[in-house]
Structure formats: C-alpha cells, structure tokens
Amino acid sequence: MSGSEGRAAAGGAGAFDRSAPDPAARAIREFRRRFGAAPAVVASAPGRVNIVGEHVDHAGGVVLPMPIAERTAVALGSAVDGEGLVVSLELRREAAAPPPANFERLEPSSPQAWLNAAMGPLRLLADRGVQIPSLCAVVASEIPIGAGLSSSAALGTAMAAAALRWTGQGLDAVALARLVQDAEHRFTGTPCGIMDMLTAIAGRRGEALRLDCRTLERRGVPLPDALAMVLVDTGVRHALASSDYGLRRRETEEAARRLRVLSLREVTEATLEQANLPELLHRRARHVLREIARVDRAIEALRRGDLAELGSIVSASHASLREDFEVSTPEVERVVGRILSAHPGVLGARMVGGGFGGSVLVIVERTRLDTVGAALASAGLAAPPHSMRLVRSGDGYTAAAVEGSSS
Numbered sequence: 001m002s003g004s005e006g007r008a009a010a011g012g013a014g015a016f017d018r019s020a021p022d023p024a025a026r027a028i029r030e031f032r033r034r035f036g037a038a039p040a041v042v043a044s045a046p047g048r049v050n051i052v053g054e055h056v057d058h059a060g061g062v063v064l065p066m067p068i069a070e071r072t073a074v075a076l077g078s079a080v081d082g083e084g085l086v087v088s089l090e091l092r093r094e095a096a097a098p099p100p101a102n103f104e105r106l107e108p109s110s111p112q113a114w115l116n117a118a119m120g121p122l123r124l125l126a127d128r129g130v131q132i133p134s135l136c137a138v139v140a141s142e143i144p145i146g147a148g149l150s151s152s153a154a155l156g157t158a159m160a161a162a163a164l165r166w167t168g169q170g171l172d173a174v175a176l177a178r179l180v181q182d183a184e185h186r187f188t189g190t191p192c193g194i195m196d197m198l199t200a201i202a203g204r205r206g207e208a209l210r211l212d213c214r215t216l217e218r219r220g221v222p223l224p225d226a227l228a229m230v231l232v233d234t235g236v237r238h239a240l241a242s243s244d245y246g247l248r249r250r251e252t253e254e255a256a257r258r259l260r261v262l263s264l265r266e267v268t269e270a271t272l273e274q275a276n277l278p279e280l281l282h283r284r285a286r287h288v289l290r291e292i293a294r295v296d297r298a299i300e301a302l303r304r305g306d307l308a309e310l311g312s313i314v315s316a317s318h319a320s321l322r323e324d325f326e327v328s329t330p331e332v333e334r335v336v337g338r339i340l341s342a343h344p345g346v347l348g349a350r351m352v353g354g355g356f357g358g359s360v361l362v363i364v365e366r367t368r369l370d371t372v373g374a375a376l377a378s379a380g381l382a383a384p385p386h387s388m389r390l391v392r393s394g395d396g397y398t399a400a401a402v403e404g405s406s407s
C-alpha cells in the first residue's frame with residue numbers, strides 16, 4: 001500500500017488524516033539544534049500490527065504480523081565533551097547516559113527507567129565486543145506507546161541498528177532480533193517473544209510476514225489491494241512488564257511441561273483433549289493451538305482475496321483471546337462491540353499485541369473504507385479517548401550515515 005493510497009482514503013472519511021512530520025527528519029533536526037552538529041547516523045524501525053497469531057510466538061507458534069508505516073527514529077553521534085545524553089522527543093525527557101559498556105539496568109521506579117529500552121540493546125552490543133563510544137542520541141517516534149503496536153521493539157531495533165552502522169559492524173537479522181529481544185527481557189523486564197523485533201527487522205512493505213517462531217523460517221505474504229485495515233485505539237494503556245503478560249507466558253509453559261513437550265507447538269488438539277489438564281491450563285493451551293491453526297487459514301484467505309473469511313478468522317482470534325486466553329478487558333470489549341455493530345462493512349475485529357488494552361484491528365474492504373470510517377467515527381471511535389488510523393504497511397529497519405556529519 002503506498003502513502004498516496006493512505007491519503008486518498010483519508011480524503012473521504014476525514015478520520016484518517018496523518019500529518020506528522022517524518023520522525024527521522026525530526027530527530028536529525030533536534031540533534032543539530034541541541035548539539036550544534038549533524039548526527040553521525042540516523043536509523044529507524046517500524047511498529048507492527050499482528051494480523052493473526054497472537055500470544056503464540058512465546059510458545060513456538062506461527063504468527064502473521066506486518067511492519068506498519070509508523071516508525072521510531074534515532075539520531076546518534078559522539079557525546080559532547082564526553083557527556084553522554086539521550087533525549088526523547090515524545091516523552092519530553094532527557095537523561096545523562098553512561099558509555100554503553102557501563103550502562104546498568106535502572107529500577108522501574110526510577111524516573112529515568114525509560115532509558116532501559118534505549119540503552120539496553122547498546123549494553124548487549126558492548127558485551128559482544130562492539131566498541132560504542134559515549135554518545136548523544138535523539139529519539140523521535142510516531143508509534144503510540146502502550147497501544148499494542150510494539151513501540152518498544154522499534155526503539156530497541158533502531159538504537160541497535162544506529163550503533164551498528166556507526167561502528168561499522170553488522171549482525172544478521174536473527175542475531176539482531178535475538179539481541180533486541182534479550183534486551184527487553186533483561187532491561188525492560190518484559191518476557192516477550194521474538195515476533196516484534198523480527199518483524200521490524202525483516203518485514204517488507206506491502207507484505208505480511210509468516211514467521212515460524214520455532215524455526216524462525218520467514219516468508220512474505222502479499223497483502224491484496226482490496227484489503228484495508230483500520231486501527232482503533234481503545235485509549236486503555238497497558239504496561240507489558242507489569243500486566244499479566246508474564247503470567248500468561250508461564251501458564252503456557254506450565255501446560256507444555258505437563259504435556260511433556262518443549263513448547264505447545266508440538267501438541268495437537270486431539271492430544272490436548274485427552275490430556276486432562278486443569279481447566280485453566282487447558283484453555284490457555286487451546287487458545288495457542290487454535291490460534292496457530294488460524295494463521296495458515298488467514299494466509300489462504302489472503303491468497304484468495306476472501307476478506308469476509310479473513311474477517312471471521314480475525315474475530316475468532318479475538319473471541320479466543322477473550323475467553324480462553326483472558327487478555328481482554330471490559331473497556332476493550334466495549335470498543336470491539338461498538339466496532340462490530342457500527343456498520344455491516346466491518347468484516348472482523350480483534351485486539352492486537354499483548355492485550356490488557358491497546359488497539360483494535362478492523363478488517364474492511366477498501367471500496368467501503370470511507371463509509372465504514374464515517375460509521376466508526378459516528379460511533380465515537382475517532383474522538384478521545386479513542387483515535388483511528390488507517391494501517392499502512394511499512395518497510396523494515398533502515399540505518400544510514402547523515403550527510404554533513406564529521407564521523
């Protein structure tokens with residue numbers, strides 16, 4: 001999907017306007033303003049929307065995410081007088097940063113804990129022998145935080161990509177994704193799977209990514225032009241580190257342990273039905289198995305251009321996340337209910353990301369986008385605390401030297 005299509009769609013319903021300036025340009029501009037010189041490098045990485053395959057990456061499952069057009073950018077250069085500093089434009093914060101090799105995890109209660117997500121990947125690169133000097137960095141992002149769009153993996157990926165480019169080093173896609181994932185586990189405390197960062201690294205515009213989280217095998221899945229996707233922000237913010245995300249992960253691991261397998265990926269539904277697990281673990285495992293099965297059905301629906309079928313798979317995923325996996329909330333349910341009843345052109349809807357708030361993905365036929373957008377707006381879903389955006393697929397991460405920089 002191109003930017004011009006996004007704008008054309010915005011023309012009709014008016015609910016999808018998107019005028020924010022490019023975050024890379026903003027980061028470079030602010031870097032120059034503050035530090036009086038061009039940054040050495042600028043890198044950026046996209047957020048993601050997972051079409052289907054939710055809460056299965058940590059169980060060795062198959063997922064179908066796509067990188068989105070919204071990105072987080074990092075402008076990076078040498079520290080001025082040896083004093084490292086990281087500035088976040090969206091958070092309106094700045095913090096002194098030690099040389100990456102000396103960075104230690106900050107307690108979540110610290111006012112500077114936001115640095116963990118930015119500096120964690122750099123510390124892990126330093127641990128691998130990448131010599132990163134003391135640095136100044138400006139972070140600019142258009143990915144809303146806590147909206148289920150993986151702002152954290154985009155920041156970690158952009159920071160690592162910038163530092164690698166700056167130091168002339170390289171890492172292959174899987175090694176880079178593992179490093180960013182490891183940084184999430186160790187520095188921000190979220191025991192996430194590998195889906196978000198691998199999508200930010202290996203995803204391509206115009207495609208979703210079929211990712212097998214057991215083998216890390218990846219395949220691009222073209223998105224039909226007839227498909228339009230809308231995101232409705234519920235306005236409910238989650239914090240994955242403190243939500244029940246980790247508990248859900250432990251529950252699926254406990255189910256696998258009782259079934260004597262390494263991950264739920266090895267189990268069939270027939271085996272699960274015979275296994276006599278406690279009711280709660282049975283439901284958690286059932287979600288994982290059925291959700292994995294939905295991914296290839298969704299890919300087949302995309303191939304055939306059967307958007308009604310895709311919509312019903314997406315809605316079935318939501319029902320399973322609500323009933324079996326229990327990661328929805330009453331507010332998310334109210335929003336999903338309003339979306340589904342807003343217009344018959346809504347083909348399906350589901351929460352995306354880790355759950356407990358965030359955004360809802362809505363499947364629509366492109367020819368009906370304006371009408372459906374207007375109906376969603378009249379249902380109050382475009383006004384605070386909600387907001388709506390058209391989901392456009394984006395490119396994976398990029399990192400480049402900045403013209404006019406001295407290094």
Ligand code: GLA
Pocket residue numbers: 050053054055056057058150192193194195196353354355
């Ligand atoms: C969060 C995690 C991912 C994945 C999703 C749920 O986004 O970071 O690894 O587990 O939740 O699918």
